[in-house]
Amino acid sequence: MKIKAYKKDFDYTYTLGVFETIELLKNRPDLVLRVYIKSNSYKNKGIPIIDEICREKHIELIESDNTIQKLSKKDNCFAIAIIKKYEMTLQEGNHVVLVNPGDMGNMGTIMRTMLGFNYYNLAIIRPGVDVFDPRVLRASMGAMFHLNIEYFDSFEDYLKKDEKHNITRVAFDGKYAKLDYMALDYQEGKTLVKINLVTGRSHQIRVQFSSRNLPLWGDQKYNTKALVGEQIALWAYEIRFEHPISKEVLEFRLQPKNEYPWNIYKGE
Numbered sequence: 001m002k003i004k005a006y007k008k009d010f011d012y013t014y015t016l017g018v019f020e021t022i023e024l025l026k027n028r029p030d031l032v033l034r035v036y037i038k039s040n041s042y043k044n045k046g047i048p049i050i051d052e053i054c055r056e057k058h059i060e061l062i063e064s065d066n067t068i069q070k071l072s073k074k075d076n077c078f079a080i081a082i083i084k085k086y087e088m089t090l091q092e093g094n095h096v097v098l099v100n101p102g103d104m105g106n107m108g109t110i111m112r113t114m115l116g117f118n119y120y121n122l123a124i125i126r127p128g129v130d131v132f133d134p135r136v137l138r139a140s141m142g143a144m145f146h147l148n149i150e151y152f153d154s155f156e157d158y159l160k161k162d163e164k165h166n167i168t169r170v171a172f173d174g175k176y177a178k179l180d181y182m183a184l185d186y187q188e189g190k191t192l193v194k195i196n197l198v199t200g201r202s203h204q205i206r207v208q209f210s211s212r213n214l215p216l217w218g219d220q221k222y223n224t225k226a227l228v229g230e231q232i233a234l235w236a237y238e239i240r241f242e243h244p245i246s247k248e249v250l251e252f253r254l255q256p257k258n259e260y261p262w263n264i265y266k267g268e
Helices: 018-027 047-057 065-071 104-116 134-140 204-210
Strands: 012-014 032-037 061-063 079-084 096-099 121-125 148-162 167-170 175-187 190-197 238-242 249-253
Touching: 012 134, 018 032, 018 047, 018 079, 018 134, 032 047, 032 065, 047 061, 065 079, 096 104, 104 121, 104 134, 148 204, 167 204, 175 204, 190 204
Parallel strands: 032 061, 096 121, 121 148
Antiparallel strands: 012 079, 032 079, 148 167, 148 175, 175 190, 238 249
16 A cells, blocks of 8 residues: 555545554554554654554554655654544534634644543534544644544525415525535435524525425425325424523434334434
């Protein structure tokens, strides 16, 4: 495997430094393809730790000044671990949401801060920085390998409601509307989508999807292919709000019914 300077479309990435390499080896050794160290790396106290873990986990450890010099422009980079990229999903619990983050250094700092406050779930609204970029991994000082991270897309429109006919349309003189979404599964020509409403306009989800030729199954108003008797496949899975008096954050969840079309999906 020939290692080249990182590009976003690669199926691998790499750490740039001893500390983050140790964090990777301790937390996700299953991802490591091999580790490179410099010939003068004995100057760094972390190298024996890397050597010990690599021996224990049967990970290839290679001394190669040329490889490290090719991937890192810093003289103080004594170790690099090559890892395969992996998919992550958000887990139960509180999470941080970043909208269009663009600075790699700041992203790494946010990851470290999250870990310090015991937050392990990070949602990123596209466009956003590539969390697998080696510069992000370095800035995070290995915190990246403790987190669950997912990217979400978004729809932005201006919507106007026709009160007389009880219908909402996309219109330049309407009110701003935005939602974030992620496709979770695809079965029988239907996509299961997780949606987070940023604004709360009338019929917002139904209109924003149908205006892109992606109408909701069973939507009698905005889906011309919906059959009589079908119930719209739109489910309020989670609601969270702050209690007006106690200020306690209340969260309620309810799984969809075990009936068509919800029961064709295996996941959440």
